Amino acid sequence: MKYRKAEKADLDQVVRVASTAFEDYLFLKVIKDLVRDPKQYPAFVEAMMRILVKVFLKHHICLVAEKNDEIYAVALLQKGPIPFRAYLLNGGFGLLKFISLKNMLAYFKFMEDTDKELEQNVDFDWYLMLLAVAPKHQRQGYGSRFMTEGIEPFLEEIKGE
DSSP, X not given: OEEEEOOGGGHHHHHHHHHHHHTTOHHHHTTGGGSSSGGGHHHHHHHHHHHHHHHHHHHSEEEEEEETTEEEEEEEEEOSOOOHHHHHHTTGXXXXXXXXXXXXXXXXXXXXXXXXXXXXXXXXXXXXXXXXXXXXXXXXXXXHHIIIIIIHHHHHHHHOO
């Protein structure tokens, strides 16, 4: 297994791993009812993940675990809050084809408020925003290995810089 920072060329593969891994995640299922057409829910999750990954590629850290040029797992590591405008500038308005403006703004405000709450009440250098393993590779230890062999050593390395 190889661990590295994701590059722009990895965007589609990273989004596919993250969106398929989290499609049935409770946190996202809570907002499923906000989607105008329930059949579009998978496309909505993919659009949301695309925005999130783009933000992390530009402003934070996106790590991948790969084997034979296939990305098995993705980690989004955050240092500091993500401003609301970053979501909008990275495709947030594209969500309007799935949900109302009111619901979209409420969701992004919730994300921003969560960041502020963490920043005020938790002492941390880095925050693991997302750890996703491709569904076909789940429950095989890849997520645990990624944490111990990829994410933790990466954080130790950048701490020493």
